[in-house]
Amino acid sequence: MPDKTELAQDPAKPSIDDPILVADNVTRTFGGLKAVDVEHVEIPRGKITALIGPNGAGKTTFFNLLTGFDEADTGTWTFNGRSIANTPAHKVARLGMVRTFQLTKVLSKLSVLENMRLAATGQKGEKFFSALFSGLWSGQEKANTERARELLARFKLDAKEDDFAGSLSGGQRKLLEMARALMVEPELVMLDEPMAGVNPALKQSLLGHVKSLREDGMTVLFVEHDMDMVRDISDHVIVMAQGKVIAQGTPDQVMGDQRVIDAYLGEHHDTDITQERDPSAAPETEAR
Amino acid sequence: MDTIESALRAAIGIQAVYFCLAAIGLNVQFGYAGLLNFGQAGFLAVGAYAFAVSVASFDLPFFVAIFVGLAATALLALILGIPTLRLRADYLAIATIAAAEVIRLFFGASFKDYFNGRDGVSQFSTAFQEANPFSGPVLGFRPDDFWVMVVGWTLVLLSSLLLLLLMRSPWGRVLKAIREDEEAVRSLGKNVYSYKMQALVLGGLIGCLGGFILAFGQNSVQPDNFSSDLTFIVYTMLILGGAARIFGPIFGAVVFWGSLSLISGILGDLTAGDNPILPTWLITDQQIGSVRFMIVGIALILLMIFRPQGVFGDRKEIALDAR
Numbered sequence: 001m002p003d004k005t006e007l008a009q010d011p012a013k014p015s016i017d018d019p020i021l022v023a024d025n026v027t028r029t030f031g032g033l034k035a036v037d038v039e040h041v042e043i044p045r046g047k048i049t050a051l052i053g054p055n056g057a058g059k060t061t062f063f064n065l066l067t068g069f070d071e072a073d074t075g076t077w078t079f080n081g082r083s084i085a086n087t088p089a090h091k092v093a094r095l096g097m098v099r100t101f102q103l104t105k106v107l108s109k110l111s112v113l114e115n116m117r118l119a120a121t122g123q124k125g126e127k128f129f130s131a132l133f134s135g136l137w138s139g140q141e142k143a144n145t146e147r148a149r150e151l152l153a154r155f156k157l158d159a160k161e162d163d164f165a166g167s168l169s170g171g172q173r174k175l176l177e178m179a180r181a182l183m184v185e186p187e188l189v190m191l192d193e194p195m196a197g198v199n200p201a202l203k204q205s206l207l208g209h210v211k212s213l214r215e216d217g218m219t220v221l222f223v224e225h226d227m228d229m230v231r232d233i234s235d236h237v238i239v240m241a242q243g244k245v246i247a248q249g250t251p252d253q254v255m256g257d258q259r260v261i262d263a264y265l266g267e268h269h270d271t272d273i274t275q276e277r278d279p280s281a282a283p284e285t286e287a288r
Numbered sequence: 289m290d291t292i293e294s295a296l297r298a299a300i301g302i303q304a305v306y307f308c309l310a311a312i313g314l315n316v317q318f319g320y321a322g323l324l325n326f327g328q329a330g331f332l333a334v335g336a337y338a339f340a341v342s343v344a345s346f347d348l349p350f351f352v353a354i355f356v357g358l359a360a361t362a363l364l365a366l367i368l369g370i371p372t373l374r375l376r377a378d379y380l381a382i383a384t385i386a387a388a389e390v391i392r393l394f395f396g397a398s399f400k401d402y403f404n405g406r407d408g409v410s411q412f413s414t415a416f417q418e419a420n421p422f423s424g425p426v427l428g429f430r431p432d433d434f435w436v437m438v439v440g441w442t443l444v445l446l447s448s449l450l451l452l453l454l455m456r457s458p459w460g461r462v463l464k465a466i467r468e469d470e471e472a473v474r475s476l477g478k479n480v481y482s483y484k485m486q487a488l489v490l491g492g493l494i495g496c497l498g499g500f501i502l503a504f505g506q507n508s509v510q511p512d513n514f515s516s517d518l519t520f521i522v523y524t525m526l527i528l529g530g531a532a533r534i535f536g537p538i539f540g541a542v543v544f545w546g547s548l549s550l551i552s553g554i555l556g557d558l559t560a561g562d563n564p565i566l567p568t569w570l571i572t573d574q575q576i577g578s579v580r581f582m583i584v585g586i587a588l589i590l591l592m593i594f595r596p597q598g599v600f601g602d603r604k605e606i607a608l609d610a611r
Contacts, residue, residue: 069475088479089475090476093474093476098476101471101475105472107464107465107473108468109464109605110461110464114461117461118458118461118465118473118476126459131453131458131459137457137458141458164605164608184476
């Protein structure tokens with residue numbers, strides 16, 4: 001690993017005040033392939049952090065590791081100072097770290113409202129014996145329904161509450177998944193490609209929703225490809241390539257970083273393929 | 289008229305009752321939680337044998353033996369569930385169908401002092417029949433049989449009520465959500481493994497009640513009562529009535545056994561006598577037993593084509609799968 005020393009100098013240990021999530025030496029190998037090899041990452045509290053990188057960079061795998069959907073080979077990570085390395089997914093969610101999926105996972109044969117109600121935490125009626133006595137949980141159910149309706153109204157899904165979730169369009173499913181994640185009352189919302197396959201108009205409204213999460217005091221970590229969007233809404237950017245974190249910082253810092261440009265466009269993106277490699281070719285012309 | 293009468297009798301008879309209980313149990317597992325249990329016959333077998341041996345060989349009191357049967361079934365569910373419920377759905381299917389066959393062969397070949405091989409266990413229902421309040425025939429049923437039916441249908445009613453309460457509660461909602469997408473449920477902070485285990489155990493216990501009814505009805509249990517045919521007929525009845533519907537398995541069981549009897553009755557009339565209505569090159573009265581299953585099979589294929597959601601299902605739900 002020739003570039004390890006270089007990594008240690010620059011993007012690692014950016015020292016953020018009061019990070020909500022800190023991860024160290026997280027690795028995951030699939031056969032001979034090291035899909036994730038992250039030395040150090042911090043997620044700033046109360047901000048929107050973008051996790052970007054080319055396809056196959058290990059972003060989703062890293063997401064899966066952090067949220068307990070996959071088991072890491074090595075590594076430690078803490079959420080609010082509490083170690084949650086290799087904690088089962090449902091416990092991670094209960095601690096207040098909730099994720100969505102790249103391919104939306106709505107519960108098709110449940111109504112939109114039932115999808116929302118399901119996500120409420122600490123429900124008494126979810127225990128086998130108390131489920132039999134509706135008096136024990138109907139009050140809580142009512143409160144949850146009220147909160148679900150408020151969230152549905154905020155995401156403009158209130159007219160759909162009795163429809164099967166499976167009948168929603170792709171964009172509406174993204175909205176429902178985000179609204180449902182909020183029912184868990186998370187501190188950290190992790191969105192895996194929230195804008196994938198969404199039309200430009202809905203993209204704008206999704207962006208607004210993501211920003212509103214920050215205004216409500218939540219921390220957001222999201223995976224995205226669209227650089228303009230990343231620049232628009234994120235406060236902090238983490239760039240991954242080939243399983244490693246190659247840069248961290250503000251959007252402007254990161255996008256000017258030569259390593260990031262190389263990772264996205266290839267190291268020799270600015271040399272004419274008909275020419276021999278020419279060291280005098282100006283690299284800064286490509287930096288947007 | 290005899291044909292219709294015996295069909296009606298079959299529709300509510302002992303066989304319909306214990307198949308119905310097995311189907312209600314499977315409805316919890318497959319219909320609501322999406323668990324592919326292909327070994328429901330094994331759950332009935334363990335319950336019935338545990339009860340029968342407790343009484344016949346160990347002289348345990350009736351309710352203690354019932355408890356032994358239920359405990360043995362719950363244990364079977366745990367043994368099957370612990371290694372497989374964390375894995376993909378098909379592993380449970382493989383494990384359960386194999387376990388059901390192992391159980392059947394085990395009862396047929398081992399511990400012959402207790403299980404009596406293929407002859408099975410008998411002489412255990414004295415206590416049950418002593419409590420029988422009926423002394424003469426009722427509706428043309430023998431009093432012993434009618435007593436089993438009364439107890440059986442009461443159990444069907446009670447377990448359906450239990451499911452009605454459970455499935456409209458948040459507990460039932462988690463189960464249905466797991467059937468749709470367990471990763472999504474996990475991401476929302478629910479312990480999916482624990483819910484799947486609860487569903488497997490509950491479904492197994494209801495199936496075990498069916499095993500008891502089978503045992504009381506026959507006054508004996510043999511390994512061949514629990515072949516994998518039983519499981520597949522139970523699936524058929526469940527899908528016929530509509531999975532994930534409270535009334536689905538009851539309707540399915542009644543209609544399945546009723547129509548099976550009706551078909552064999554009609555075929556029996558058509559092939560009877562020296563000069564039968566149906567020509568003998570087409571069908572003889574010895575072939576009715578097999579032909580009735582062929583006709584029921586065709587009817588089910590047609591049902592799947594024209595009403596895939598079952599009788600009580602919701603067409604819109606099935607349409608979602610096609611999206």
